[in-house]
Amino acid sequence: xxxxxxxxxxxxxxxxxxxxxxxxxxxxxxxxxxxxxxxxxxxxxxxxxxxxxxxxxxxxxxxxxxxxxxxxxxxxxxx
Numbered sequence: 001x002x003x004x005x006x007x008x009x010x011x012x013x014x015x016x017x018x019x020x021x022x023x024x025x026x027x028x029x030x031x032x033x034x035x036x037x038x039x040x041x042x043x044x045x046x047x048x049x050x051x052x053x054x055x056x057x058x059x060x061x062x063x064x065x066x067x068x069x070x071x072x073x074x075x076x077x078x079x
Contacts, residue, residue: 035059 038055 031059031063035063 035056042055
């Protein structure tokens with residue numbers, strides 16, 4: 001049986017729009033826009049080797065790694 005909300009309708013868990021979800025969405029949209037606006041090629045130096053890569057690829061990779069690190073740190077935070 002479905003739980004009911006105080007207003008009498010079915011409770012919808014996780015469907016609320018929160019400030020956190022809006023912030024995450026804005027960061028993702030701005031990041032995608034920034035990545036798509038920078039499409040040139042760049043040189044990346046890893047201590048000794050130097051590689052050429054599309055700038056959008058480097059920016060997208062940096063965003064993914066940063067998001068993963070943020071998620072891992074936030075996951076271990078006490079509530």
